[in-house]
Amino acid sequence: MSEHNNQNQGEVETTGHAWDGDLQEYNNPLPRWWLWTFYASVIFAVVYWILYPAWPVGDTYTKGLMNTITYETESGEEKTTHWNTRALFLKEMKESPAAVRQQEYLDQVADLSYEAIQNDPDLMAFTRSYARGLFGDNCAACHQQGGGGVMGAYPNLVDDAWLWGGDFADINETLHQGRLGYMPPFQETFTEEQLNSVAAYALSLSGHDVDRQLASQGEAIFNGDTGGCYYCHTTEGTGRESVGAANLTDSIWTVADVPGADGIDAKMAAVKEVIHDGIQRRMPKFGDRLSEDEIRLLTLYVHELGGGQ
Template structure:
């Protein structure tokens, strides 16, 4: 590699003297003046920024800067301003019953907006962004409810949840007929056929006939003789086309075998009472809420749907 400088004949620019393979030269072409000036200006700007704003970490914190600006403080200021602006609505929600809030259009719309945000942050992971649910997670848009769909029932399910250890939670559980050896596999298959016949699905007629007595002896106490369900016990209606875990023979057998025992958190342990009310109103507004003319106070029970 040569180190002899020369002027490139094509560009007229001096080379650095570095040559490769005998004729490949490196041009010594400086950066444009505007680029250099911009670069120097950025250096000066950064020095000024370090002086004016918090910038450098120290042993006990960080340099505060001349302005002593804190983005954390600014965010907190914005949050406090938001809370101050909406304090009157939150106070009204706290003091009023859900039924009365529903009659106040302005307050109801505020609650729906807040409830939608809370739902997205806390509930959508299981129930879906559109509350459409999924396998094992109830669809909140229809009018099929395990524990009831009026204000009070929805409020209780959200506030205290299902089978989570909270003393106020819905705690009724379906027996584990297979795991606890209450029924054998043949009996489970027969009763699954009978349960599926409620929804007019294709079943083994002989098996369904045998399963009828098994259902009467083991399931009717909760689901009713006609399979219509019982919201007081969280027993789903078996005669419609809505299934929480699916309607295939295998899925129904698994439900009978294990009892499923789904769990829902007690949101009153994580959210304040106003947030619980807003969530209740939002879920109620999705389309499946059941009217209850007697609802006049803040509820104490709530929604889980198959």
């Protein structure tokens, strides 16, 4: 008689294998619910493979038997393709109730002036919601999510101090064509003493307590042929928006980290570094990346970030 058949009535069936004399392997059947779940999963997989795009075949794949989808592309072209999640997503983005409602708002915005939109609470709520996404996708990488910028690299958009102008037309133009911020380096133009003098004068323009004699010498360089700084910053130091030159009298610094410097010596060093190295930074143009309506909404959003002044 086999070991399998020698088992007593009621004992759990084993495979007959034993290790170390008394360690045996049970031969319990799989639970019935587990088996039915497994069979259902197999059937579901086969049906799915038949209905939906699934298996790679050479340089293509099985398209499935689901109905084709007709949708409108971003360029306005109508396109028909086999069922797939991307096509379904694009179709819903154009035809869902939320998308239809969004397009209605966009059509209203396109026909109104900036001032009219600004004075309509409902349209401004839509503008903030829609443009926040545009800002996050296109601007936040440099200017940060809240528009606070990065000292020394990207301007702060919330302080209402605009290098290139802060009205609707200026912001719209900036978004359309981008900007090139440039200040020449003076490392080969100024001596160390001249660097100190011009830095002292620049700080004095915003009310910092510096050596008066040093600042006086710096003023002569600033407004003279040696420095020629007044060409861009004006003789009063208020800057020219036409060339993106900063206003040096408002205590708002975008490159030299004067607010973060501890003591007048550190502030002088921060300003000297900028004069010595110059500035070269570029903002890309978005006129060929965003639609006219998107730029209008982004203009309103950025304008409001700065207080809407």
